Each structure stands twice: as C-alpha cells, then as structure tokens.
Amino acid sequence: MKYSQLFSKTLKTAPNATDTVNHRLLVQAGFVRQVMAGVYTYTPLGLRVLNKISQIVREEMDKIGGQEVLMPLMHPSSLWKKSGGWDKVDVLFKLKSRTGKDYALAVSHEETVTTLAREFIHSYKDMPMSIYHIQWKFRDELRSKSGIMRGREFLMKDLYSWHATQADFDVFYAKAKAAYLRVFERLGLTAKVTEASGGAFTEKVSYEFEVLSEAGEANILYCQMCDYCVNVDDIKTYHEGDDCPKCGKDKLRPAKAAEVGNVFDLGQKYTKAFDLTFIDEKGEKKYPIMGCYGIGISRTMGVLVETFHDERGIIWPRGVAPFEVQLVSIGGGSAEVEERAEAVYKELTQAGVEVLFDDRAEVSAGAKLADADLIGCPTRVIVSEKTGMQVEVKKRSEKDSTLMEVNELLKKLQTLKD
Amino acid sequence: MKYSQLFSKTLKTAPNATDTVNHRLLVQAGFVRQVMAGVYTYTPLGLRVLNKISQIVREEMDKIGGQEVLMPLMHPSSLWKKSGGWDKVDVLFKLKSRTGKDYALAVSHEETVTTLAREFIHSYKDMPMSIYHIQWKFRDELRSKSGIMRGREFLMKDLYSWHATQADFDVFYAKAKAAYLRVFERLGLTAKVTEASGGAFTEKVSYEFEVLSEAGEANILYCQMCDYCVNVDDIKTYHEGDDCPKCGKDKLRPAKAAEVGNVFDLGQKYTKAFDLTFIDEKGEKKYPIMGCYGIGISRTMGVLVETFHDERGIIWPRGVAPFEVQLVSIGGGSAEVEERAEAVYKELTQAGVEVLFDDRAEVSAGAKLADADLIGCPTRVIVSEKTGMQVEVKKRSEKDSTLMEVNELLKKLQTLKD
Numbered sequence: 158m159k160y161s162q163l164f165s166k167t168l169k170t171a172p173n174a175t176d177t178v179n180h181r182l183l184v185q186a187g188f189v190r191q192v193m194a195g196v197y198t199y200t201p202l203g204l205r206v207l208n209k210i211s212q213i214v215r216e217e218m219d220k221i222g223g224q225e226v227l228m229p230l231m232h233p234s235s236l237w238k239k240s241g242g243w244d245k246v247d248v249l250f251k252l253k254s255r256t257g258k259d260y261a262l263a264v265s266h267e268e269t270v271t272t273l274a275r276e277f278i279h280s281y282k283d284m285p286m287s288i289y290h291i292q293w294k295f296r297d298e299l300r301s302k303s304g305i306m307r308g309r310e311f312l313m314k315d316l317y318s319w320h321a322t323q324a325d326f327d328v329f330y331a332k333a334k335a336a337y338l339r340v341f342e343r344l345g346l347t348a349k350v351t352e353a354s355g356g357a358f359t360e361k362v363s364y365e366f367e368v369l370s371e372a373g374e375a376n377i378l379y380c381q382m383c384d385y386c387v388n389v390d391d392i393k394t395y396h397e398g399d400d401c402p403k404c405g406k407d408k409l410r411p412a413k414a415a416e417v418g419n420v421f422d423l424g425q426k427y428t429k430a431f432d433l434t435f436i437d438e439k440g441e442k443k444y445p446i447m448g449c450y451g452i453g454i455s456r457t458m459g460v461l462v463e464t465f466h467d468e469r470g471i472i473w474p475r476g477v478a479p480f481e482v483q484l485v486s487i488g489g490g491s492a493e494v495e496e497r498a499e500a501v502y503k504e505l506t507q508a509g510v511e512v513l514f515d516d517r518a519e520v521s522a523g524a525k526l527a528d529a530d531l532i533g534c535p536t537r538v539i540v541s542e543k544t545g546m547q548v549e550v551k552k553r554s555e556k557d558s559t560l561m562e563v564n565e566l567l568k569k570l571q572t573l574k575d
Numbered sequence: 576m577k578y579s580q581l582f583s584k585t586l587k588t589a590p591n592a593t594d595t596v597n598h599r600l601l602v603q604a605g606f607v608r609q610v611m612a613g614v615y616t617y618t619p620l621g622l623r624v625l626n627k628i629s630q631i632v633r634e635e636m637d638k639i640g641g642q643e644v645l646m647p648l649m650h651p652s653s654l655w656k657k658s659g660g661w662d663k664v665d666v667l668f669k670l671k672s673r674t675g676k677d678y679a680l681a682v683s684h685e686e687t688v689t690t691l692a693r694e695f696i697h698s699y700k701d702m703p704m705s706i707y708h709i710q711w712k713f714r715d716e717l718r719s720k721s722g723i724m725r726g727r728e729f730l731m732k733d734l735y736s737w738h739a740t741q742a743d744f745d746v747f748y749a750k751a752k753a754a755y756l757r758v759f760e761r762l763g764l765t766a767k768v769t770e771a772s773g774g775a776f777t778e779k780v781s782y783e784f785e786v787l788s789e790a791g792e793a794n795i796l797y798c799q800m801c802d803y804c805v806n807v808d809d810i811k812t813y814h815e816g817d818d819c820p821k822c823g824k825d826k827l828r829p830a831k832a833a834e835v836g837n838v839f840d841l842g843q844k845y846t847k848a849f850d851l852t853f854i855d856e857k858g859e860k861k862y863p864i865m866g867c868y869g870i871g872i873s874r875t876m877g878v879l880v881e882t883f884h885d886e887r888g889i890i891w892p893r894g895v896a897p898f899e900v901q902l903v904s905i906g907g908g909s910a911e912v913e914e915r916a917e918a919v920y921k922e923l924t925q926a927g928v929e930v931l932f933d934d935r936a937e938v939s940a941g942a943k944l945a946d947a948d949l950i951g952c953p954t955r956v957i958v959s960e961k962t963g964m965q966v967e968v969k970k971r972s973e974k975d976s977t978l979m980e981v982n983e984l985l986k987k988l989q990t991l992k993d
C-alpha cells in the first residue's frame with residue numbers, strides 16, 4: 158500500500174496528552190478514530206491489526222477443536238430474564254422495539270449459546286463440544302476513558318465448551334489455558350495466569366490472563382520466583398509482602414495489570430438455568446459441565462500499544478503489525494531515487510512482504526522518518542541517494558541500521574517468519 | 576470436517592412449512608438458528624457460507640480501490656440528529672445509557688463515515704477516495720418473516736466514495752456497478768440493474784440490483800430483449816405491457832424480485848450536512864460528491880437458497896458452498912469401507928479440497944444421502960463396498976453419477992476452480 162493513497166494519515170501533533178497512551182498513539186498514527194467515549198472506528202491500518210489478532214486467536218481455538226460460529230448482538234429479553242442477567246447486570250444495554258418488545262444488547266453470550274447448544278447436544282456422545290465466535294459486545298460503562306482498552310463497544314472472542322463429566326471438563330480447561338498462553342506468546346505478550354473470583358458467572362475460582370501494565374485497571378500480587386499471581390481486587394486473602402503461597406521462595410509484589418483474557422468453570426449454572434440436558438452412558442438424564450473462555454481482541458490491541466511503544470511511537474510485534482515493512486524514499490524529488498524506491502516496493506511486495514511505501518514527494522525526510530516511527534512497522538527500509546543499489550534497513554526496536562541488498566533483506570524477513 | 580464431530584446437525588423433519596424456503600432449508604440443514612424473528616445465529620456451516628460471500632465482495636471492492644475499515648454499531652444521537660435521521664428513519668433503534676445519553680444502533684453508516692472522512696479529506700488531491708466495511712446493522716422492522724432475507728440484524732457491505740467533480744464520480748459509479756455485476760456473477764446469481772427512487776438517501780434515481788425471486792418483496796418490470804429493469808413500487812411511470820423504454824423491442828413483463836444490492840449518487844447531501852469540504856485546484860472551498868454502495872451479505876445468502884434448491888434441499892453454487900465435497904461412506908459398518916473412506920478423506924483434504932465427511936456408522940445409507948442432498952455441497956462422493964478403489968461422484972445439480980479414481984476427481988475439481 159502506498160501511503161499517498163492510504164485513507165488514514167498521521168497527525169502532526171498528538172491529541173490531548175491526558176489521554177491514555179493507546180488512545181493517543183492509535184489516533185495520532187491513524188489506526189482509530191473515536192466516535193464517542195468507548196466507541197471507535199478502525200481505519201485500514203487499525204483493521205489490519207485487529208484482524209491479525211483475531212486470526213491468531215482463531216488458529217489457536219481451532220487447534221483445540223473449537224468450531225467457529227457467529228451469534229447475534231441483539232437478544233430478546235426473555236433470554237436474559239431466564240439467567241437473571243436482565244435485572245442483575247448493570248452494564249446491560251436495554252432497548253425497546255416500535256412494537257414494545259424488550260431487547261438486550263450482547264454483553265456476553267452464555268444465554269444465547271446455551272439455548273443454541275440445547276439443539277445439538279443430547280447424548281454423552283455429543284461431547285466434549287466446543288464452539289467459539291469473534292463478535293462485538295456492548296457494556297453500558299459509567300466512564301470509558303482507557304482508549305480501546307475499555308470500550309462501550311468492543312470485540313471479543315468467546316469460546317464455550319460442554320462436558321459429560323467434571324474430569325473431562327478439567328482436561329479441556331487445562332488445554333484451553335495452554336492455548337491462551339500460546340495466543341499471548343504469539344502476540345508478544347507475557348500474560349500471567351491470575352486467580353480471581355468468578356464474578357457474576359460462577360462461585361468457583363476463575364483465572365484471568367493479566368499483562369503487567371500501568372494502564373491496567375487490575376491490582377495484582379505476583380511472585381517473581383514462580384508463576385503465582387492473584388487479583389487482589391477480587392481475592393483479598395493475600396497482602397503485599399506475604400510469602401508466595403505457591404513456592405514460598407519470595408514475597409508477593411504488587412503491580413497494576415490489564416486483563417486480556419479469562420476462563421471460567423461455569424459448572425452447571427447455565428445448563429440448569431436453560432435446561433440443557435444429556436443422556437449419559439447409563440441412560441440417565443444429566444446436566445453438562447460448561448466452561449467459558451474469553452479474550453478481549455480490541456482490548457488486547459490497546460494493551461499491545463501500552464506495552465510496546467517509546468516516546469516516538471508504536472513498536473508493533475511482528476505477528477500483528479499492520480505492515481511488515483515501512484519503505485521510505487528520501488530523495489527530495491530525485492527521479493532516480495523515486496524509480497529505485499518503486500522497484501524495491503515491487504520486489505518486496507512480489508515476494509509476499511506486506512509493505513507500507515511512503516511515496517510522498519513533497520514531505521521532508523524528517524517528517525517521513527517520524528511517521529515511520531509513529532506508525533511502528535517492525536522494519537524500516539530507506540531508499541536514498543546514498544543507498545545506491547542497496548537499502549538501509551533498521552528494526553523499529555533497535556538503533557542501528559545496516560546497508561544490504563534487497564535479496565539479503567528478503568532472506569532475513571523469511572528467517573524471522575520461520 | 577467429520578460430520579460426527581460437526582456441532583450442527585440436520586433435522587429429520589422440516590420446521591414449520593409456512594416459513595420461507597430459505598428459513599426452512601437453512602434451519603433444517605443446520606446452517607442457522609433463529610434467536611428471534613429476524614435475528615439469527617450462524618452455525619459452523621452457515622458461517623462458512625457467510626464468510627465466503629463476504630470474501631468475494633471484499634475482493635471485488637479491493638479491485639476498484641476500496642480500502643476496508645470497520646465502523647461501530649452504536650452511534651451518539653448527535654450524528655443522527657445532524658442528518659435528520661433521528662426523527663425521520665422509523666426503523667432506527669434508539670436506546671439510552673445509564674447516564675441518560677441517547678444512542679442509535681447503526682441502520683446505515685453515512686453519518687459515521689462522513690464524519691470520519693472529514694478527518695482525512697482536505698484537498699482535491701485526497702480524492703477519489705473509497706472505503707468500505709462489512710458490518711452488522713439493525714432495523715426495527717414491524718414484521719420480519721422472510722428468514723435471513725429481511726433481518727432485524729443483518730450483515731451488509733457498505734462502500735462509500737468521495738469525488739472532487741461530478742465527472743469523476745460518474746466514472747467511479749460505473750466502475751462500482753460493474754464490480755457489483757462481477758460479485759453477483761461469482762455468486763452464481765443473475766442480478767438486474769434496476770432503476771429505483773433514492774428513498775431517504777437522495778432525490779436522484781438510484782439503482783438496485785434485483786434477483787428474480789418469488790420470495791422477493793420488490794415488484795419489477797423488465798424487458799427480455801435488453802437489460803432494462805425498473806422497480807415499480809418506487810417508480811410508477813411504467814406499467815405491465817408497456818413497450819420497453821430502452822430498446823422498444825418487447826413489452827415490459829412483471830416479476831417479483833429480491834434486492835441484493837444498491838448504489839446511490841448522494842450528491843452533496845451528506846458532505847453539506849456534515850460540512851465535509853475540500854480545496855480544489857483553484858484554491859476554492861467545495862463540497863465533494865459522495866456515493867454509497869450496499870450489498871446485503873446475509874440477505875444474499877437467503878436469496879441464494881431461494882434461487883438454488885429443489886425438493887430435497889439446497890444446491891450451493893461452488894463459490895459459496897460450505898464444503899466443496901460431501902464424502903459419504905456407505906458400508907453398514909464394514910471396516911474395509913470405513914478405512915477406504917478415511918483414506919479418501921485424507922487424500923482429498925491433503926490436496927486442499929474442503930470436505931465434509933459423513934463418517935457416521937450407525938446411520939442408514941438413505942439417511943446419509945438425504946442429508947447430503949439437504950446440505951447441498953456441489954459434489955457428492957460415495958465410498959461403498961461396490962466402489963472398490965474408485966469413488967462414485969455425483970454433482971448435486973445433476974442426476975447421473977460416475978465411478979472414477981480419486982486422482983481423476985481431483986483433476987476435475989481443479990479444472991472447475993481454474
């Protein structure tokens with residue numbers, strides 16, 4: 158994609174400095190625009206990142222046997238009255254049709270999915286079964302000031318699973334937790350599996366996946382010697398400086414963290430409420446054990462920016478960058494440089510590399526390099542009068558640049574991919 | 576995918592026979608489930624079809640230079656008050672936040688997209704520009720009885736374009752119309768470019784893309800000698816039996832039709848309402864000409880079923896079928912047949928063919944063949960005691976089957992793809 162043709166453009170000055178880092182950088186670099194607090198449009202740049210995060214999540218859900226479906230956003234009130242959510246969930250958006258019918262906007266999909274599963278799960282032979290969807294959701298937040306990290310409208314992946322026995326559930330629960338760790342690893346994030354309360358969903362302990370971040374809203378205690386981590390907003394058993402209850406080798410340390418995912422053992426709460434039963438091996442009627450597993454896709458995009466940036470802009474991890482390479486021509490209008498840059502652009506894109514080519518002739522070298530740093534593609538490639546038949550290559554995360562042939566660059570990019 | 580592991584299953588008996596064909600067949604074959612009138616869940620089978628339609632639309636929009644974005648579903652009332660839609664659009668869903676703020680659910684995105692374009696279009700050099708998104712929308716319909724053809728919640732592709740001059744708009748308008756015809760051709764549909772009124776959007780003539788269908792809600796008059804077609808619900812100039820106003824060679828004939836797309840010359844209506852201006856070549860401030868171009872993705876899926884089915888089930892066109900091949904093992908539990916079918920399944924999937932493998936051992940041959948006809952994959956492949964090292968191949972749309980080697984089948988499928 159040529160920058161001159163790209164719909165969205167960078168802003169010379171940052172929006173309000175009091176905003177969160179993710180809002181500020183994503184707006185300035187042209188990835189999103191706020192439609193109202195907590196509600197955003199994703200530009201071509203932003204949508205590419207959102208889609209890449211979704212695709213990584215999708216692949217890992219497929220690997221553990223999840224089947225992708227798509228459930229709607231508007232639900233009849235009857236579904237939410239059955240689960241009790243209609244009166245209990247304070248962030249549930251409600252609306253009325255012209256004919257006076259009450260609807261809810263999806264804040265989650267347990268109600269819809271359990272009703273759906275009733276149609277297809279009848280026997281122990283139909284389980285284990287797991288389905289997921291990637292869909293927008295709505296929360297009637299009183300305040301929404303964390304950029305795309307706490308949206309009134311936000312994109313989530315929800316996986317749901319059903320099991321004939323607790324033992325079978327436990328096996329899948331462990332698999333799902335491992336899949337989550339793979340997702341966050343592929344995204345470049347270190348997520349801590351954190352004990353938390355089950356909230357409105359269950360009385361059992363649940364697990365949150367928390368990324369240490371000053372922009373996060375969760376207060377956690379964690380151990381640096383093992384992987385123990387607990388959300389102390391929810392579970393008040395432990396305090397700063399207590400010995401780690403898991404390994405005992407260190408004191409618990411406090412930190413702010415951002416929740417990017419969670420997994421819940423729902424037990425039989427929803428299968429009972431929605432009368433989802435199955436016939437077991439002995440011919441007896443039973444309620445399946447159900448689990449739900451969420452990842453905040455749009456929130457994770459915000460957490461990535463909070464985690465990977467410097468004073469000049471975003472530093473996207475390779476797997477989710479809008480483009481692999483930002484190609485910059487610096488020539489002050491020299492036809493030779495422009496031709497050479499065009500040729501490099503063609504060679505890279507034909508080799509399958511995703512390139513954002515800053516082809517603007519009227520813009521200064523300084524402004525173009527500042528934009529490349531702001532947008533944050535992992536690899537910056539410069540063609541100038543000095544580079545000749547080579548190109549100047551610099552990683553966004555590093556300081557030093559190297560002159561190399563395009564062939565060599567292609568080999569390096571291929572090595573990173575493998 | 577093995578049918579035994581597939582989340583959704585067929586129903587032995589059709590749901591209520593008074594329903595529309597698309598609702599009845601899509602529910603019975605396990606592609607969708609109704610959550611409430613006009614609101615559906617898409618199962619793994621249904622989502623595959625929906626995604627394939629979206630992808631064809633996406634590719635054709637990319638080809639004419641459209642850049643994909645994603646705009647939100649919930650809008651502040653201020654946007655809709657500015658365009659007048661807040662009071663005028665009777666199908667607009669409205670809701671209130673806990674703090675008393677008024678929001679609208681997207682019934683269309685002209686308001687949002689024009690506000691967005693204001694951020695990036697400032698000069699004649701920034702145009703022509705076109706962006707699109709594929710997003711859910713909501714309509715507060717009084718009745719919603721046409722299956723997924725008229726949803727209260729439905730998936731649409733909207734393309735929007737901006738132009739410095741009417742002449743430039745006209746060029747793009749023709750391009751967009753041609754792209755639409757390519758989309759419907761790839762979907763296997765014959766869509767007639769139909770003159771219609773601009774409705775709430777514009778006072779100019781607009782064009783609908785109408786597919787002849789008894790399940791459609793539009794009344795059209797068309798000429799069989801040329802491509803003239805007019806929506807007579809909107810434009811009452813012509814009557815049945817009038818001479819064709821375009822070629823004059825035949826009388827206009829009446830038909831029911833389903834609208835699958837539309838294109839509007841919006842003129843400066845929205846650019847003026849939202850004060851989107853640009854500086855032209857002479858340094859003068861002007862309002863761009865704007866166009867909008869819609870395709871109903873979920874509706875088109877319904878129209879496809881209305882168009883392509885017989886008394887036994889759906890007959891998916893190749894480009895949008897959930898799977899290319901439905902592989903059926905008929906062996907009454909013979910280990911030899913089961914092994915052979917497994918081997919064929921492996922060979923086909925490893926060659927990149929999308930296969931739904933009906934591997935159920937306890938189900939009769941008759942029931943399996945009925946399910947294959949109901950689900951409607953384009954090619955049915957049978958492995959039985961009679962087929963030996965060959966397979967029995969039948970197109971869903973044809974009567975005769977042929978015995979052939981798997982290699983030959985693979986060659987045939989490849990030929991169809993090219």
